[in-house]
Amino acid sequence: MKVSLFITCISDVVYPRVAAAIVKLLNRYGIEVDVPDIQTCCGQPAFNSGYWDEARASASTILDAFEASDFVVAPSGSCTGMIHHYYEELFKDDRVRLAQAIRLKEKTYEFTQFLVQVLGIKDVGAEFPHKVTYHPSCHGTRLLGIKEEPRELLSHVRGLELIALPHQEDCCGFGGTFAVKMSAISGAMVEEKADHVLVTEAEVLVGLDMGCLMNIGGHLEYRGEPVRIMHVAELLEEGVRRAHEH
Amino acid sequence: MLMSIRADHSTVQKTPDSVKGRAELALNNEFLRRAVKFTTERLKSGKLAAAEEHGNWEEWRERGRQIRLHTIAHLDYYLEQFVNNARAHGVHVHFASDAKEAVQLTMRIAKEKQAKSAVKSKSMVSEELHINHALEEEGIEAIETDLGEYIIQLAHETPSHIIIPAIHKNRHQIAELLSKEAGEDLPPDTAVLAGFVRKKLREKFLEADIGMTGCNFAIAETGSMVLFENEGNGRMVSTVPKTQITFMGMERIIPTLDDLEVMATLLPRSATGQRLTVYMSVLSGPRRAADADGPEEMHIIILDNGRSLQLGDTHFQELLNCIRCGACLNACPVYRHIGGHAYGGVYSGPIGAVLTPALNKNMAEWDDIASASSLCGACYEACPVKIPLHDMLVYLRHRKVEAGRGEQAEKMGMQGFRFIMSDAKRLKMIAKLGRWVQKPFVRDGKITTQIGPLKGWNAYRHLPSLPSETFREQWKQLEQELHASGRPTVHEEIRARMEKLVAARNQSDHMHAGDMARSSDLQAASRLKAAEGERRDER
Amino acid sequence: MNDKTFLAELDAQSRVKQEEFFDHIASRLQRPRQKTAPIRTLKGAPEDWDRYELSLEARITQFVKHWELAGGHAHRLAAMKDAVLLIQDMVRHTGAKHLIMQDQPELEPIQTALLRTKEELQREEQQDINLTIWNAHGLDDAAKGWLVAAAAQADIGITAAHAAVSYTGSVVLPSSEISGRTVSLLPTMLIVIIPVLRLKTRLGEVLRPMDEWPLAERPAGIHFVSGPSRSADIENDLTIGVHGPGIVHALLIEEA
Structure with a gap:
């Protein structure tokens, strides 16, 4: 089982501690996380502003990065939502990319979804008195x-x-x-x-x-x-x- | 409120021609913000309670959507059926391709009737026509009879909400307007003010030559038009005057009265949280020969005015499903802060942000109206017929860019985005560069300066500074650490769950159908995709 | 140009324009004109909803609850004679001077009783009641106009419901020569008589059969009324009786 991390650009550059937390948590369950280096950004900033060519250039790195993954986990509902909700529209005119997008959608999960829905974990054994x-x-x-x-x-x-x-x-x-x-x-x-x-x-x-x-x-x-x-x-x-x- | 919003006064002009400018003016109007917030929150929670009480809301929404999709996909058939049946009842049906034609038809009828006055019930279509203006130019008095509409007519304003047109006025302002009309001082007491309007308008109803109405739904099977309202003014204008003129958007059709039950469930609950509006009137033609009341003559003017442009357009056809309930306005956090007038069109809120440019045939030109949304999707969630307004806003922005109307600075920014994000190596380089550039601005791990691109953001927030390493840069080391610490084996149960999911996925792979294939009517619409490019040029 | 030729001219123009209009729709939809009825897989409310049917007692309770929540008054009465007494009482207590009522056969006992009350009150020299019965049969235009004028000045309007719906708390009032639309609209107070056997659970039970009504029998106006006239247009403050009746009484008659 190949579980890959979609870091997301904001987590990579501004909040690396979030991506690190996911990797460490999953490691406790024996899950080795793969981090493809060619990934950049889901393309949402450009897509939402109407610049779809620009969005495609960015999104393509995501399609390629996770071709071989069985599961993709991301610390963001928004970036995951971009893949789930808009990639098919974005790549509708490119058969190969579209097929990739559909495959990616099926295996991509937001972090809490992955934990609860896929792994079946509801209690990680944490303590946080706040x-x-x-x-x-x-x-x-x-x-x-x-x-x-x-x-x-x-x-x-x-x-x-x-x-x-x-x-x-x-x-x-x-x-x-x-x-x-x-x-x-x-x-x-x-x-x-x-x-x-x-x-x-x-x-x-x-x-x-x-x-x-x-x-x-x-x-x-x-x-x-x-x-x-x-x-x-x-x-x-x-x-x-x-x-x-x- | 702990602090007030500081608008950027340097960009605020007297009559701003952008949504941004008008929004900033609205944001500085504390009463407006509070009034709109109060009202929309009440309507919103009323709607949620009504949906909850009814139960199975999602199923009803989907049913409503299916009925609308089906009707619009066969609009020519149902419209023709409606027209034939309405004529059989004695209705004079007319067609108008645009507002100008509709006004011409109305004026011809009004002149023939030698009308001196016309009473109107609430109709968004008539706002599209600016019919009051045309009537008054001919010396025909046009009186809005919905309480809220009457108030804003006295104030020479336009409605700022589909359901509550005078949402932006307080009772003191209203008392002042009505006192002028009454010729005496009326106290700012709702019952007194409403009582004055009842008496005043009662005279108008009884002496008016023409009654004008909108049309919530038209029933193809029976040739009937249906009006939903609470005050009774819709019934007045369609019962008392001799001549009735109804303005109907060409998409208002539903096939049968049976289908009306669905709409009568979705519309009032979504609009005001009511089980049903106080009055739902199914009107089929003028009075019968034996009847003693009802209009002697009934005209229905069916209006296109940009609606047909949405037909066959896979991204925007669903706009025609709208039943004008206003739920998206009440759910929208942007509308709640800036009110309806900031949108600058007949229709406001999320539906207005999409409908205004769509109907005006110039999607690409409507500068910033589509930008005034955080794309949060609350509008879609609230919509009783599931119109994906948040997606449409993105499509609008896309068409603007495609038409070469993107702003220069944004365009350059997006080219930069593309350069950086199309190659991870560049992203890494830029992160490094960013850390270097930010150095002089960082204080306590944050950036507070308001120069250049940071102005908009930092006027209301601090920006976190970039940490010393990106995740990627720490990954190698972290990976080694985790490896060295000895990873446990994956629990059997977890492994089984994962394997099951992957197996299920592989199995369903070959039967995959896209999201657009959810209904046969939408499938029909998606077959039209090929022709879309050509039509886009027309816009 | 007289009215008839004017309308004929407009209609002729409309029939020319409509072909262009419908053709345009078809061309936007990228297909030829749809001339036959499209196949529908779904119609009306969700199927499960059709199974929602309450017992008579539950319908009455639900109607009363919803009618009252909307601001109306409801009265459960064993027989028509109780309705007669209640209305006579209302007339005496409110000091109503102008009454208007439909000439529907089911209202006959009320009509007779009110005429009696009128005489009594006249004899007692307490109230001078003016009672108008809405029946347009054989009336000329001027006389019809007088009926509307009577409705406009009426304190109380009385009508029987064709049907009622408990789920929405609505009464259904179709127009006819013996049932004026203004009777339920112009008076200050409205009284609606509902024989409970006409009380349905769902709106669909009333609407669906109406699709089948023959053209010649379809009334010009069918009004679904669900409480007193209201508005929240001034600062969201609910006001009652803006244009239509502000006081509405539903009298549910339980005798068969």
Whole structure:
């Protein structure tokens, strides 16, 4: 079984700790993770802006990188959603690429989906005695239907107090280039999202997409609010280490 | 609110011609933001509760979608069936290719009737026509009779929400407008204000020569038109005046009254969370010879006005499935912050962001309306007939780029993206370069400067600095460490699960069908793909 | 140009235009004109829904609940004579002066009773009631206009329902020469008589048979009414009785 990591560009360059956490966690279950070096980005920034040639150039590296994999795991509902929801459209005029895209879609999973649906793991044996709130990112929820998996995983973490985020389904305003192009609207959206996070009085905000977390976390920092942002994988991995230290 | 939004005043002008500019103005209007937020949140939770109460909502949505897909795929047949049956009831049916033709037809009828006044119930199609303006130019008084529409007519504004047109007005502003009309001071009390409007409009209904309505649905099988409303003004304008003129978008058809049960379930629940609107009227022609009320003459003007452009277009045909419930507006976080007027068209919110350019035959020219979305998909989730609006927004952006109308800076940025992302080696190089470039700006692991491309982002946030190593750069070492620490063998159960999944995947490989093959009607639509390029040129 | 020639001219133009219009649709859809009925695999509500059928008692309970939730008043009455008493009572208590009611046969006992009440009140010199019966048979245009005018000034309108739907809390009111549309629209208060055997569970039970109604028998207006007229257009604040009746009473008659 060849399990490959789709690092995603943001996790590679800005949040390498997230990709590392996934590899370490899977290693505990004996799963050796393969990291193809030719992968870059799923192409979403270009695709969503309408630049499909540019998106294809980037997405092609993903198609090629995982040809030989049995499973592909990614620390992002959005990048996984791109593969699942848009690759067929993007490559519809290229028979060979289209076939590749369909094969990739079938084997690509967002991290919590992979853990719960594929491996059947709900309790990683972690301990994390903190108040935590969870922001379900739009693409993971709406394009992939991820609803229960992260909650299931978090519910088994000992000491963790999960506080419901009010209006959790609202978009944080990230939207890739939207945050830059329509910065005032995006700013108003992230401000509202941050208000909701602060209402929970959580110490940690977790999610499945570093883009959204960078947005909310960046705004909280701008306001001087000391809420820590973490990917669910990071939290679980840190929690497992903590449990083993005891 | 812990802080206020700081708009970039240097780019805000008096009458901004971009969504961005209008949005920034709207964002600075604290009342507007709060009013829109309050109302949309109420409607949104009402809708969710109504869907939940009804049960099996997904099944009903899918049914609604199938009925709409089927009807639109055979629109010529059902439209013809409707027209024949309506005529058999004595309806005068007319066809208008565009707004101008519809206005001409209306004016011919109004002049023939020597009309002095026309009362109107809410109709988005009539907003497309700007019919009030045309009537007034001929000296015919045009009165909006929906409470919200009446208010914005007095204010000389346009609706900012499909369902709640005056969502942006508070009761004090409304009291002021109505007091002017009443010639006396009316208190800002809803019951008093509504009471005044009831009395005032009652006179108008009884003396008007023409009643004008929209059309929620038209039933092919019976030649009936159906109106959904809560106030009763729709019934007034279609009962009291001698002549009724109905404006109907050509896609409003459904095959039978049986199908109406589905629409009557989806529309009110999605729009306001009601089980059914207070009035649902199925109107089949003018009054019968023996009847004592109802219009003596009924005209239905069937309007194209850009709708047929969506037919045969695989990306946009589903736009014609829309039943105008407004659920996407209420679900949209962008709409909630900027309100309807910022969209700058007759239709606002996510549906407006797609429909406006689509109907205007110039998708590529509508500059930034499609950019005003984070593509969160809340609109799709809320839509009772499952129109993939978030996907359509991407297709719009794509067509704009294809037409060579992409912004220069963005285009260059995307060329850079392509250069970097088409080769992992370049990505690695750029990461290194980035770490070097960021050095003078990093404070405590973050970047706060607002220069160049960072301006939009850092006006509301801090940016994390790049760590000393990318994941790739640490991978070799991490891999060795993990290897050295001794990896356990994979649990039998886990291995079995994985193997089972791979086996199942290989088996289903040969029977693979794409996402587009979900229904026979869509299949028919996808057969048209070949001809699409040609049509795209027309836009 | 008189009205007839004007309309004939418009209709002639419309028939020419419609061919162009339909051809254009077909050409956009990349196929020849569809002249025969398309095959439908799905029609109406999901199949499971058709099995949703409540007992009479459950239908009554559900109707009352939904009607009241929408702001209406509901009364369960054993027999028509109770409806008569209730309406007489309402007339006396509200001091209603102008009443209008359909000339439907099922309302006959109410009609007779109200005429009696009118005489009684006149004798007691308490109230002067003006009762209009809606029957357009043989009326000329002017007389028909007077019926509408009577509805416009009526305090109370009384009508019997063709059917009612418990799930949506709706009454169904088709128009005819003995059943005016304005009777359920213009008065301040509306009273609807519903013999409970006409009460269905689902909207589809009422709508589906209507597809089959012969053209000549199809009423010009079929109104589904589900409570008092309402609006939330001013600051989302619910107001009742904006244009239509603000007070609506449903009288469910349980005798067979």
